[in-house]
Amino acid sequence: MIYKRTLYIKMEHKTIDLTKMYRETLKEKLFRFLAIFMIFLFPMTLLICFKVVKQYKRAVILRFGRVRSDSPAGPGIIWVVPCTDNITFIDLRTQSFNLLPQEILTKDSVTVTVDAVIYCHVQKPLHCLLHVQSYKYATELLAIAILRNILGQYTLSDLLTNRESISVSIRNEIDKGTAEWGVEVERVEIKDVILPFDLQKAMAAEAEGTRIAKAKIIEAQGEIKAAENLRDASKIMLETPQTILLRYLQTLNFIASQNKTSILFPFPISIPEQQ
Numbered sequence: 001m002i003y004k005r006t007l008y009i010k011m012e013h014k015t016i017d018l019t020k021m022y023r024e025t026l027k028e029k030l031f032r033f034l035a036i037f038m039i040f041l042f043p044m045t046l047l048i049c050f051k052v053v054k055q056y057k058r059a060v061i062l063r064f065g066r067v068r069s070d071s072p073a074g075p076g077i078i079w080v081v082p083c084t085d086n087i088t089f090i091d092l093r094t095q096s097f098n099l100l101p102q103e104i105l106t107k108d109s110v111t112v113t114v115d116a117v118i119y120c121h122v123q124k125p126l127h128c129l130l131h132v133q134s135y136k137y138a139t140e141l142l143a144i145a146i147l148r149n150i151l152g153q154y155t156l157s158d159l160l161t162n163r164e165s166i167s168v169s170i171r172n173e174i175d176k177g178t179a180e181w182g183v184e185v186e187r188v189e190i191k192d193v194i195l196p197f198d199l200q201k202a203m204a205a206e207a208e209g210t211r212i213a214k215a216k217i218i219e220a221q222g223e224i225k226a227a228e229n230l231r232d233a234s235k236i237m238l239e240t241p242q243t244i245l246l247r248y249l250q251t252l253n254f255i256a257s258q259n260k261t262s263i264l265f266p267f268p269i270s271i272p273e274q275q
Helices: 018-049 125-130 137-149 156-161 163-181 197-239 244-260
Strands: 008-011 014-016 050-053 057-065 074-081 085-091 095-098 102-105 111-120 183-194
Touching: 018 050, 050 156, 057 125, 057 137, 085 137, 095 137, 102 137, 111 137, 111 163, 125 163, 137 163, 137 183, 163 183, 197 244
Parallel strands: none
Antiparallel strands: 008 014, 050 074, 057 085, 095 111, 102 111, 111 183
């Protein structure tokens, strides 16, 4: 058997239990250790509580799942309580979405591949976080759907010649859908319209035929104008026969300058008289 010994000291008619004194000393040591630990931990806690929000970002803070009253916060230094606040940074800069090439059937039943790019930015950080799961992915899907629907209402010639007006109409339609997400679409650009190879050959042949026809029309108009000028010149020569000799000498000068040949012509030449 083990006997537990307890020491008692009688001082001024009081009994002191040394075992209880020893236990109280352990508690004090424990509290002292915790105090020292908290003193060293306090600066690190302050570093975690303070967050820096950059100029082009905003911070949306959720405290126990609810939006904090000062959200969206920033730019600058903000205060966050660890383990209770959940912070999400939203970028306000303009972002670009390069849409995948889309095969579109135009109004005149021509299949083309359209490549487009979209520029947008976040206007309301709370809406883009609370109203949609991923505003980037949602904006991209909506842009693809609207792009296919609108381009299908135009013919191939309109699609190739009226890109600017079509881009404006597409931007307005996308902006209507993204307004409730807090996203504003700045512009939509149609980068390229890729035609099938057979259609390219057909259009090239058509363009070549059009150019040949225009060239023949221009040549015929030139011949008509030349004939009219010759008619006017003949009338002038009939009125003044001396001009025939001048024209004869000009022709000889032109032949001599073009070819190195000997030309025989009668000299002196009689000047025609006016009848």
